[in-house]
Amino acid sequence: MSDFTPFPDTRWTAIRALKSEDSATRSLAWETVSRLYWHPVQSYIRAKWRNSEQDANDAAQNFFAHVFEKETLAKYDSEKARFRGFVKLCLDRFLINDYKARQAQKRGGGLVESLETAGSDGTPLDPESPESLDRLFELEWRRSLFEAAVQDAETHATTETAKLQFALFKRYDLERGSANVLTYEQLAEEFGLSAITVTNHLHAMRTKVRLALLEKLRSITATEEEFIEESQILLGSGRKPRA
């Protein structure tokens, strides 16, 4: 029996819990949000500032420390924006302020170089950067949610059947390269199963990953409308409809 609830719990979301009176609830919510947004934030900073991975990690750490200290995310108003947009807005503001502070420090309070025209090393930023950075942030957000969902599915695969299902899923869906994609028959032979059993197991594990994914998404959206809109972005970016 799967450990997943058949449907994402609609009562609890980390966004609402960030405003909780109870500090334990707030901590849990904070952990959920920061874990799912760590990579989008880190990748965004790295691309924007053309930083090394270590510098981007430090900057991301500073950002999360800053919003935690100021309880910025608890000020989110779901009627004004999606939570993802709000996090990016906070991040942009933080980076501008951080940049200004560092420039002022460097030049003893003199004129500040425009953030839009130069990277941290003084080289000009890509003129298309705001758009491509938005796309990067969205891509990393999707990747982060998928990774968390896959990890959950693996963690919950405790029975022999579930372990087998995950092993098949890992082999066929996660380890696939762009070339030499396995057929169901080859996979069946590799695992000593029939092709129909492989198909059924793959379907079962994909369903579990899907449910885990939606559960994650539910936890970082505030309203049903936001959840549905974000699910469209999260799940609608794979296969393209036929022309």
Place this chain on the structure above:
Amino acid sequence: MRLPDSTLAHLSEVIDAPDLTGTKYRVIDLLGQGGMGNVFVAEDTELGRKVALKVLRVGDAQGELVKRMREEARIAARLEHPGIIPVHDLGLLPDGRVYYVTKLVQGQRLDEYAAQTESIAERLRVFLKVCEAVSYAHSQGVLHRDLKPANIMVGEFGEVLVLDWGTARGVNRDECHTAAHGTPGYMPPEQIAGATLDARADVYALGATLYVLLTRDLSANVTGREHLKSLPKPLAAMIRKALAQDAAGRYESVGHLAADVVRFLDGEPVSAYRETPLEKLSRFLNRHQFIVIILLTYMVIRLVFFLALRR
């Protein structure tokens, strides 16, 4: 573990594919992606025919969606009209997603059709068929509530089908003033506000649809309807009337809107536009070109004879 882009794209696709085990359907291809879910071309393996299978993206935690969908299927089932897509089946997938099956329509979406059809008269005749179907639904006490070019198909033989009665409601039902289901740009203010709706809500959506059909301007819902000025004044006035912010200022029924379209096609004055004397004359001359030419020819001949006789 970092998932490469290719794996991410693959996962997005495979985990969204519906598990149709235990049903008589088999997915053939992805047909389209909408706000609420995906539409697939599927095979009904029992009857050996292709169908359109719509799967909602999100599961149904409280069973509310299934209840709503069943209600919608019942609504659609009672609309027997050649311009309304019939619903064949409805069910629930193992992961809790609702699916429903309709006839597979081969053809073009209304906006695609508009892009490829030069003649305004031809486009207006197609619009009249849409009005017929919607007007019939209203006569059966059903509002569509999400009319837009993407929900209207023009078939290979010129037949017109209104799809996606997914947000349809009985005109006199309480649900008619619930949440704002619909599409921005095609929803009247009262629908956005969640107020009580009547046939004039669909008149508004048809006005927005007529605008797209005639101007081919698909950005209307974001940038405003800037191309109205490029249309003949009576048509622009008809669209403005259908899109009146206050429902009282709109056509009172789809039939009234359609009647104005017919008048325009017949070269008659439309109720939405008061003509100047010059425009009346111009329309008269345009409408009775043949008679005017004969009369003018006759008068010229008479004049020639008259002048010749005076010599």
